[in-house]
Amino acid sequence: MSRLNIDRAVLAVAGTVTLLGVVLAVAVSPWFLLLTAFAGVNQLQASLTGFCPAAILLRRLGVPRGCAFE
Secondary structure, eight states: OOOOOHHHHHHHHHHHHHHHHHHHHHHTOGGGHHHHHHHHHHHHHHHHHOOOHHHHHHHHTTOOOOSSOO
């Protein structure tokens, strides 16, 4: 298996936040769908602007660069 890079880590974080929001919306309150919406909006703006806060944080944590967030 290849080593985790920023590209894969960002996808993992986005997927985790999305699934967590849905599970919490079903189990606790529908208001947690806002968490899912936030993840989707953040993914959309990152694809349009190239600015991804999660990629910046992961880079500072020492995760190796990928080709998407250079």
